[in-house]
Amino acid sequence: MTVPDEELRYTRDELIAELGLSPEFAEKIWNAFGFARTSTPDKIFTADDLAALRLFSDTETTMPREMQIATARAIGQATSRLADWQADRLRELDRDPRVPWSVDQMSAALGQIQQLIWRRHLAIALNHTVAHESDERLDLVVGFADIVGYTSLSRRIALDELENLLETFEEDTFELVAANGGHVVKTLGDGVMFTFHDPVAAAATAIEIDNHSEAGIIPTLRVGLARGHVLTRLGDVFGEPVNIAARLAGSARPGTILMDEPMADSLADDERFYVKSIPPLNVRGYRRLRARTLEANRNHDPSRPRA
Structure with missing residues (x-):
């Protein structure tokens, strides 16, 4: 989903500095998310991204770093596979002259739908966890x-x-x-x-x-x-x-x-x-x-x- 340029405030290194992470640990997290070969100096993070990642990185007292890396790896692997499939579908639709929307329009709609479905699945999973937490x-x-x-x-x-x-x-x-x-x-x-x-x-x-x-x-x-x-x-x-x-x-x-x-x-x-x-x-x-x-x-x- 396309983010307006004015909302993009931080490069990866600037984000790491704001979070107060060591470069070594940040590199492990970056690699675990699946971006080992796609490092970039561009501004790709928003203020909302910073707030969310701050919450994630501030959990070391309750979530050891090894668990943080494992969590990042699980998110990265699942999301990468989903994104690959979605990109194939979007390119296929973009080549169809009957489809009136641009890739950016379809990507934005897909991102919104994905958030909706994820929220529902997360709510169901949390309720299920409560039912079996004993x-x-x-x-x-x-x-x-x-x-x-x-x-x-x-x-x-x-x-x-x-x-x-x-x-x-x-x-x-x-x-x-x-x-x-x-x-x-x-x-x-x-x-x-x-x-x-x-x-x-x-x-x-x-x-x-x-x-x-x-x-x-x-x-x-x-x-x-x-x-x-x-x-x-x-x-x-x-x-x-x-x-x-x-x-x-x-x-x-x-x-x-x-x-x-x-x-x-x-x-x-x-x-x-x-x-x-x-x-x-x-x-x-x-x-x-x-x-x-x-x-x-x-x-x-x-x-x-x-x-």
């Missing part, structure tokens, strides 16, 4: 949905077809996860990682994703689900359930859903699901990983009250 560790279901045979598929089809395929896959998966109360953590090229607090919602979503795959709406998938305590950090999720869910997705046959025992136990009394044991899996890091397959119970009568 938990020492977060009990979540972690899921992975991967496209089967992605490497060979990417070699066989044109790049525009591959782009459409990935966009359809991500769009449908995001929509299904969000509609059922889950959260997409990240995309991994040929896969999507998501989390749920509710195991039943996670199972229902995995089945919906699989149904879309069977219907040909999205490519053939395999899904892995695991339940357990995880660490959430800088927008990502870590812990054994993450590793197990990834191993299960990698071991599942095309068009199937695998889940670990804690996840299966969560569905034991729910007649909407059909759970079947399989022989233990020998996967990286787990010599005898116990898993079950998950399907919808086709004999379940939804009109019958649950026990």
Whole structure:
């Protein structure tokens, strides 16, 4: 989003001096934000930028410098990826003679929309954190949905077809996860990682994703689900359930859903699901990983009250 020149007051070095940061630490923060190769003597910062960065840099007593750098890195990586995608879209729209707006106009509108969406997501996330702040560790279901045979598929089809395929896959998966109360953590090229607090919602979503795959709406998938305590950090999720869910997705046959025992136990009394044991899996890091397959119970009568 374009900022009027009269509002730009500080070069990077002037900003560092105003903040009272050492050049060494400022360079680490600058690099963590993703600007290692784009240092500039131009005035690129406003007074509002200075006030915001002052708050960020004044938190050393409560946020160690290592955490400040990690936070800057997380912001930089996520924002850089988003900006790259947005720039591609804006250039594409700018080349279309039917589009009446300039790149600056579209960029300004996009910046406003981005702020709006970010505020809503932040409010939801803060409310969610308050609801679970008494938990020492977060009990979540972690899921992975991967496209089967992605490497060979990417070699066989044109790049525009591959782009459409990935966009359809991500769009449908995001929509299904969000509609059922889950959260997409990240995309991994040929896969999507998501989390749920509710195991039943996670199972229902995995089945919906699989149904879309069977219907040909999205490519053939395999899904892995695991339940357990995880660490959430800088927008990502870590812990054994993450590793197990990834191993299960990698071991599942095309068009199937695998889940670990804690996840299966969560569905034991729910007649909407059909759970079947399989022989233990020998996967990286787990010599005898116990898993079950998950399907919808086709004999379940939804009109019958649950026990």
